[in-house]
Amino acid sequence: MLKMMTFFQSLPSQQPMPETFHFPGSPPKLRSVSEAESETSMSEASSEDLMPPLLAGVAPGGEEEETAKKEKKKPKGLANMFSVFTKGKKKKKKGQPSSTEPESEPKTKPELDGPMPTVEELKEALELGRLEAARPLLALERELVAAAAAGGMSAEELVQRQSKVEALYVLLRGQVLGVLRRPLEVAPERLRQALAVVAEQELEDRRATAAGPRAAELAATRPRCWLQLWRGGVAEVAAERLAAPPTTGAEGLSEAERVFLHMGRTIKEDLVAAVERLKPLFPAEFDVVATYAKSYHEHFATHLSAMAQFELCERDTYLLLLWVQNFYPNEILSSPKLAGELQGIKLGSLLPPKQIRLLEATFLSNEVANVKELMTRALELESQRWTKDVAPQKLDGHCHSELAIDIMQIVSQGQTKAENITPDVGRQIKQVLLVEMARFLRSYQHTFDEFLERGKQLKNYRANVIANVNNCLSFRTSMEQKWQIPQNPSSHLLDPLNELKGHSFDILLQNLFVDLKPLFKKFTQTRWAAPAEILEEIFTTVFGRLPEFSELQDCFQKELMEAVHLHLVKEYIIRLSKPRLVLKTAEQQQQLAKHILANAEAxxxxxxxxxxxxxxxxLALPTLAEIIRLQDPSAIKMEVATYAISYPDFSKGHLSAILAIKGNLSSSDVKSIRNILDIDMGVQEPSRSLFSLISIG
Structure with a gap:
């Protein structure tokens, strides 16, 4: 494959593509038709008012002055000859549109009120740019055709006369197409003259075609196809305008951006000028807006097609897609001044659909690879700060890490770039980025787990642990808001964050739980004789450690306190389930139940x-107290069944440990009560674990 380093210079990474395409400035406003028609001569027309910086070729220089000089010298007979075009016509009122529509049925011979001018007079008139000479020239051509058909003239004389007529047509064609090539540089009346000549020539082409072949002595000169020649001239102007070097003033943009911006601005300004300034002057049959639109579109498409043949760099691939799929159709063709005019013109896409799909696939592959690389680099830099014992930042009194912000910006930028091309490309990359995001979060969790194991002796160990727990909030919030991550058990995208948070809580609470262990042992050591004093000591220990967690985000302080709450309930049940405690009387069981209820409330x-x-x-402890208090096996069964619904991980082993406290239950009653847990009550797996954390035996 032909490979090039880049089609243009690489786009600077610091220069993002604009989300919205703007063209500063607008073409100068054209004076009204009525104002222009009131001008008495071509020399009085203001070229500044009539010529914007678009649709213009090279300025005519001293052509007008030279024409004026020649007109002063023209013979009197020539002036009489041109008077035939104005005789019998009413003066047009100011503001009345001038119709350039040719007659629907062409006359056999143009009507001339004066004598037929000679070839020499027509030549002089055409050299002076007098487009009025078109009609007598047409009459001369028709007379020649009639003479050839009638016979009586030698073939040599016919050829000689036709050569002179064709030479005059060459002069006329040059004058007419020259005017139409620079339509905004000439006075509106002169433009109408040129348009009328073309329209008349088109009618003559159709008349000659209908009349059949000419006499054998005459060369075939019809159809002349001047309308088609005009369209070809528009295409040439479009190519010249778009190929012109970009204007200065686009500092900070790459070469590719400057070229695209120049082409886009030129197309938009020129088409707006065609709509606002040319359409009111051109006959409908010229279809001037469509002609300009198609010419500019075809040249732009050719340029982009040539560019797409090369193996483009990543930036140029994105830029090309951005213009083909977004800026050109949305910001140019669908701009307020053009949308209505171009609606019925089928311009099509700048590139074939197959080529666009290939470019989009290349873009997606490149962008996802970049996102993956940037995320990996960001994690590496963050993990280096942990291992180097760098203290995390503080934000509003909480330990803070920039990792989540950096990662979400990287992903969001990739998502935004794709959406800037088309919404469909945005949807495609979203699915791929979600997969990459899941992989990153798993890598993040594994990397942080290694730090949890190896960094325990570091001074800022706990602060960095807290900072990364706080990171989980930033990740979760950003992903739920931007991507509407479903919050249900089947969504595992956020599982690595939950595991990271759980492991971190274990580290942060480890010392506290170690301190609480001997306090809970006192329950069985005192045979539950002084539970209130023991609980007070436990609460004092917990309360003294809570300030250590103040640098967590508020939501995580609550979650961590929930973990402490779970630990207290779990440890209490473990002590209650120890086999040493056996109460054989109902009074003893009721007294213990009373203690449990008081402890549960505390x-x-x-x-x-x-x-x-x-x-x-x-309900975890009060319900167990109720099972211990009750004496009727049937009532106990109902309580156990209800308890199993609230805590699905409550097993027969846990139930047996509690029933062992009731020393007055027979083995058959115990077995009957245990069998209640064999009944399928349609209970789902527990979303939170309690008894699965308690080992019995």
């Missing part, structure tokens, strides 16, 4: 006051 109040949202734990 734990709930303490944890709730300090931010725990774990209302799901509120």
């Amino acid at each position: 734990i709930r109040d303490f944890c709730t006051k300090n931010g725990s949202p774990a209302t799901w734990l509120h």
Whole structure:
């Protein structure tokens, strides 16, 4: 494959493509037709008012002055000859549109009120740019055809006369097409004259075609196809305008951006000029707006097609797609001044659909690879700060890391670039970026787990742990808001963040739980004789450690307090399930149930006051107290069945440990009560674990 380093200079990475395409400035306003028609001569027309910086060729220089000089010297007979075009016509009122529509039925011979001018007079008139000579020239051509058909003239004389007529047509064609090549540089009346000549020649082409072949002595000169020649001239002007070097003033843009911006601005300004300034002057049959639109479109498409043949660099691929799929159709063709005029013109796409799909696939591959590389680099830099024991930033009193912000910006930029091409490309890249995001989060979790194991001796270890827990909030919020990540058990995209947070909580709470372990042992050591004092000591220990977690985000402080709440309930149940405690009388069981209820209320109040949202734990201890208090096996069965619905991980082993406290239950009653858990109550897997964290035996 032919390969080039880049079609243009590489686009600077600091210069993002604009989300919206703007063309500064607008073409000068054309004076009204009525104002222009009131001018008495071509020399009085203001070229500044009539010529914007578009649709213009080379300025005619001293052509007008030279024409004026020649007109002063023209013979009197020539002036009489041109008077035939104005005799019998009424003076047009100011503001009345001048009709350039030719007659629907051409006359056999143009009407001339004066004598037929000679070839020499016509030649002089055409050299002076007098387009009025077109009609007597047409009459001369018709007379020649009639003479050839009638016979009586030698073939040599016919050829000689035709050569002179054709030479005059060459002069006329040059004058007419020259005017139409620079339509905004000439007075409107002169433009109408040129348009009328072309229209008349088109009619003559059709008349001659209908009349059949000429006499054998005459060369075939019809159809002359001047309308087609005019369209070819428009295409040449379009090529020249678009190929012109970009104007200065586009500092900071790459060569490719300057070229595209120049072409886009030129197309938009020139088409607006065609709509606003040429359409009112051109006959409908010229279809002037469509002609200009197609010419500019075809040249732009040719340029882009040539560019697309090369193996483009990433930036040029994106730039090409951006113009083909977004800027050109949306910001130019659909701009307010052009949308209505171009609606019925089928310009099509600048590139074939197959080529666009290939470019889009290349863009997606390149962009996803870039996103992946940037995310990997960002994680590497962040992990280096952990291992180098760099303290995290503080933001509003919370430990803060920029990792989540950096990653989401990287992903969002890739998403935005794709959406700037088309919404469909945006949807395509979203699915791929979600996959890459899941891979990154898993890599992030593994990298952080390694730090949790190896960095425990570092001074800023806990601060960095807290900062990364806070990162989870930034990740989760950004992904839920931007991508509407579904919040249901089947969505595993955020699982790595949940695992990272859980491992971090284990680290942060590890010392506290170690301190609480001997306090909970006192429950069984005192045979539950002084539970209130023990709980007070536990609460004092927990409360003293809470300031260590103040640098967590508020939501994570609540989640961490929920973990503490769960630990207190779990440890209490573990101590309650120890086989040493056996109560054989109903009074003893009721007294223990009373203690459990009081303890459950104290734990709930303490944890709730300090931010725990774990209302799901509120029934864990009171229901166990009720099972211990009840004496009727049937009532116990109902309580156990209800309890299993609230806590699906409550197993027969856990139930047996609680029933062991009731020393007055027979083995058959115990078995009957245990069998309640064999009944399928349609309970789903627990979303939160309690008894699965408690080992029995």
